[in-house]
Amino acid sequence: MWIENKKIQWINIRDRAVQFGDGCFTTAAVINGNVRQITAHLTRLKQACNRLIIKFSDWQKLETEMKLTAAYHNKAVLKVIISRGIGAYGYSPSKCNETTCILSLLPFPSYTNLRDQGVKLVLSPVKLARNPLLAGIKHLNRLEQVMISSYIDLHDDADEALVLDTQGKVIECCTANIFWRTGNDIFTTCLANAGVDGTMRRFLLNEMEHLGKICKIVSVEIESLISADEIIICNALMPILPVIKLEDRIYDSRELFNLLVDICKKA
Template identity: 50%
Template sequence: MWINGIPQTALSTRDRAVQFGDGCFTTAAVINGHIVMLDAHLQRLKEGCARLLMDAPDLAQLAAEMHHAAAQQTQAVLKVILTPGAGGRGYSRAGCQTPTRIISLSPWPQHYATLQQQGAVLHTSPIRLGRNPLLAGVKHLNRLEQVLIRQHLDQTGGDEALVLDTNGTVVECCAANLFWRKGNIVFTPRLEQAGVDGIMRRYLMAQMAANGQTCQLIDGSRDDVLNADEVVMCNALMPVLPVRQIDDVSFTARSLYQQLRASCPTMEAS
């Protein structure tokens, strides 16, 4: 782990991340020393800082630090956390002199390869996401909703969760975005009230648009998803997985999955 470019694991207990979950982050795939979709991850961090009214770091310096961390890795997960730094007791950021950059590496999640073949099983989570357009779309450090969703999911034996907001609108999975297909039309949740606007979601939507394919952003219900012909989920690491079951409803079609999988950046380590 590197904190502000220095190998270390000690973070001040007065850091805003510890005190208030104040900051943003991104998680990237590293393949043979290459950070997949690096520019998109840097742009996400820049946008996250702007949305949270934080000063963004020097992106060239941050990119250099990310490259240094990834250089010797064959296949790994690289996470970057940005915070306003250490400050006082209250909510004000006054007194935060030096923003914090945290870069860490983790082992590659091997279970994704199995799920690409078998398909993922989702359970509808009883934990609902709060609607908040001020923070919707941002991958900020306030992840308690996801922690609770994962805690419940771990008790069910499912691979992922189908997550709704407090209005009953489908938003995402616990750690992935969602697409579903009905006939020739692809749908994905509108994320103006809750959820994370994932990098792979953006990429796949751009690929579909470039191919002249319709992808509708909607405020869909659980029934909309359960009545789909096919369901797919995605994030920067998966990068795309087929869904074979949600609760007691099964899905067998793989055409959208195969299409999106083929359009993804390469994620294979040789």
């Protein structure tokens, strides 16, 4: 963890990450000492800082620190947090002069069983607030996801949750983006008002375009997924998983999954 050019061991309790969740983060896979999709993760952090008006500029140093942190680790999760730093009392960021950057390594989760058996989705009663200013970026305010995850924990037969926004539109899962196939048509959700635009989602959209596969970005209600032939979810760590069940609907096709799992190998 470091503030500007000074490494530190502890974060100050006055840091705005602690006080207000004032910052952004990304979570990357470390494989064989390398940070997968490091450019995509840095790009998203830059976009988030621009949106939040956080004056972080030492991107080359951050990239170097990410690579050094990941080196010599066979398989791990690298989490990078950028906070606005320490300011005066109150909400105003005007007294913040130095950003805080936190890098941490975490154990890599296993998705083998879910990849083989498929993911069971439950519909979350917690809905995402619509806010175009914050939509798409991975800011530090994750209370909605905490509440969604708490709901998942109450269901032994659920691995993830399908999340709607406050107008009933399908947005994402608690920790993953979502794609689905109906016939030959492929879809993903519009994230203009809520949700996180994940690095794997971006990668898959770009790769499908190169393959001549049209993925329609749509704003739909849950019925569109219930009637779909296949659903998959994705994030930087999974990287993709097939969905076997949404509420009472069973999905047994893996046509889209088989297409995208090969694409993910390029990430």
